[in-house]
Amino acid sequence: MLEPTYQADVVVVGAGVAGLAAAHRLTGAGVSTVVLEAAQGVGGRMATEKVDGFRLDRIGQLLSTAYTELRLAPGLDGLALRSFAPGVLLHSDGRRHRAGAVASAGSARGAFAGGTRGALHVVRALAGAPRPGSAPRRLASAPRTPGRAAPVPRGRAGAPLGTAVDQARLGAALSRLAGTPVDRLLARPELPAARALEARGLPARAVDGFLRPLLSALLCDPELTTSSRCADLALRAFAGGRLCLPEGGAEALPERLARALPPGTVRTGVRVTSIATNAVTTAEHGEIRCRAVLLATDARAAAELLPGLRVPDFHPVTVVHHTTDEPPATGAALLLDADRGGPVAHTAVISHVDPSRAPAGRTLVSSTVLGPPPPGVDTAVRMHLARLYGTSTARWETLAVHHTAEAVPAMRPPHDPHRPVRLLAGLYVCGDHRDTSTVQGALRSAHRAAAAILTDLGAAGSMHAADPLPTARAA
Known part of the structure; x- marks a missing residue:
C-alpha cells in the first residue's frame, strides 16, 4: 500500500548535467519539476573521488x-574554471614542443569574457626534460651566449x-575555423x-x-x-578558447x-522502473503522475x-592518478604524445592547473x-610517463586507476548533433548522446528539450506546487 501519489508538471529522470540543466530552465519558467536519480549523488559520469585530500x-x-x-546555462553563474597553459605540449622525437597557443588567451578564472581568437603561435622546441628543481633549459631560439655554439635541436x-x-x-x-x-x-x-584530415x-x-x-x-577517440x-567543432572550440577544468x-x-x-x-536514491507520457513508476514510491517526462x-x-x-x-577511458614529491617541470600544460609511443594519450600536472585538487x-x-587499457596498466603508464616527463616515476605513488568502459558516446558518421529531443508529446529525451x-x-x-517541453505545455505558469514524495509502508 502506498500513500497518495505525488504530482508535478515535469519529472526528469537522471541528475546528470543534462537533467539538472533542463530542470533549471523548467523551474525558471514556473514549471514545477522533480528530478529523480537512482544513485546517491548527482553528476553521473562527471564524478570526482576523494582520496587522502586529493580530488580525482x-x-x-x-x-x-x-x-x-x-556561460548561458542557468545555475552555472560563477562557475570557476581553471585553464591549462595556452596551447599544448607535444612530445615528439624525445623532445617537448609547445604549440597551438592563441593570442589573448585570457586568464585561468572566469575566462568567459569575450572570444580568444588568433593565429597559431610558432612552435617552440624545449630540449629534453629538465630535472625537477633545476633551471629550465634554453629554448632552441634563445640568444646565443658569447663564445658558445647555438643549440641544435634534434630531429627535423x-x-x-x-x-x-x-x-x-x-x-x-x-584561425579560419575559429571564425566559421x-x-x-x-x-x-x-x-x-582521420580521412578528412588527409x-x-x-x-x-x-x-x-x-x-x-x-x-x-x-574526442577521446584515438583512431x-x-x-x-x-x-x-572540437578544433573550433580549441582555436577560440582555452582548455580548462x-x-x-x-x-x-x-x-x-x-x-x-x-x-x-532533486531526489537521489530513487530508481525509475518504467515511464509513460504522463507518469513514471519508481521502485521506492510507486507511480508519480505528471504532465511530461524528460x-x-x-x-x-x-x-x-x-x-x-x-x-x-x-x-x-582509463584515468590513472599519481602523486610525487618531485613534480615534473611542465607547469600547467597539457602534454600530448605525438609519437603514440605508449598507452598515455595525454597527461598533466593537474595540481598546477587547479591547486584545489591536491593537498x-x-x-x-x-x-x-x-x-x-593494456595489461598492467599502471606499470605501462609509469614507463610511458617517465619518457614523456623525462624523469623517473619509480617512486610515484598511485592514488587511483579509474576505468570507464562506456565513457564517451561515439560520434561516427553519419552523426546528427541535433537529434530529436521530443519523442512524442509528453515524452522527451536529452543528454550528450542526442548532441555532441x-x-x-x-x-x-x-x-x-526544455524549450520543447515549455512549448508543448504552453507553460505560462505551473500546474501546482511540488508536494513531498510519498513513502512506502508495509501492507
Whole structure:
C-alpha cells in the first residue's frame, strides 16, 4: 500500500548535467519539476573521488572556455574554471614542443569574457626534460651566449609541425575555423575525421604531429573515427578558447547546478522502473503522475526504460592518478604524445592547473589512456610517463586507476548533433548522446528539450506546487 501519489508538471529522470540543466530552465519558467536519480549523488559520469585530500576525476573530460552553454546555462553563474597553459605540449622525437597557443588567451578564472581568437603561435622546441628543481633549459631560439655554439635541436626543424611555412598554414587554418559559424561547419561533407584530415591539404607533419594527438584528446577517440563535422567543432572550440577544468573537480559543475535548484527538486536514491507520457513508476514510491517526462540518463539506461532508443558505441577511458614529491617541470600544460609511443594519450600536472585538487604541498599528475587499457596498466603508464616527463616515476605513488568502459558516446558518421529531443508529446529525451559527446553537447540538448517541453505545455505558469514524495509502508 502506498500513500497518495505525488504530482508535478515535469519529472526528469537522471541528475546528470543534462537533467539538472533542463530542470533549471523548467523551474525558471514556473514549471514545477522533480528530478529523480537512482544513485546517491548527482553528476553521473562527471564524478570526482576523494582520496587522502586529493580530488580525482573518473573521466576527466576536457572543457573549453569557448563552450557557450557554460556561460548561458542557468545555475552555472560563477562557475570557476581553471585553464591549462595556452596551447599544448607535444612530445615528439624525445623532445617537448609547445604549440597551438592563441593570442589573448585570457586568464585561468572566469575566462568567459569575450572570444580568444588568433593565429597559431610558432612552435617552440624545449630540449629534453629538465630535472625537477633545476633551471629550465634554453629554448632552441634563445640568444646565443658569447663564445658558445647555438643549440641544435634534434630531429627535423620545427618538429612536430614542420617548417615555418607549414606552421603558418596550420595557424591560418585554425584561425579560419575559429571564425566559421557552426551551421557552416555542420553543412560540410562528412567523413571519418582521420580521412578528412588527409583530404584537407595540410602538411602531413602537422597532421600527424599535432592535429591527430590533439583531436584524440578532445574526442577521446584515438583512431579518429569521429564525424569530421564534430572534429571541426572540437578544433573550433580549441582555436577560440582555452582548455580548462572545473575548479574542485568535475563534480563541481553538476553540484553547482543541483544546489541552485529550488529545495526538494532533486531526489537521489530513487530508481525509475518504467515511464509513460504522463507518469513514471519508481521502485521506492510507486507511480508519480505528471504532465511530461524528460529522460536524461545515459544512452544505455535510457534505452532500458524506452526500448527501441538507439544505443551508440562508446569510447572507453582509463584515468590513472599519481602523486610525487618531485613534480615534473611542465607547469600547467597539457602534454600530448605525438609519437603514440605508449598507452598515455595525454597527461598533466593537474595540481598546477587547479591547486584545489591536491593537498597543500602535494602534486597530482593525472594521465588518460584511450581505448582498452593494456595489461598492467599502471606499470605501462609509469614507463610511458617517465619518457614523456623525462624523469623517473619509480617512486610515484598511485592514488587511483579509474576505468570507464562506456565513457564517451561515439560520434561516427553519419552523426546528427541535433537529434530529436521530443519523442512524442509528453515524452522527451536529452543528454550528450542526442548532441555532441561533450559537456557542451549535454547542456545544449538540455536547452533544446526544455524549450520543447515549455512549448508543448504552453507553460505560462505551473500546474501546482511540488508536494513531498510519498513513502512506502508495509501492507
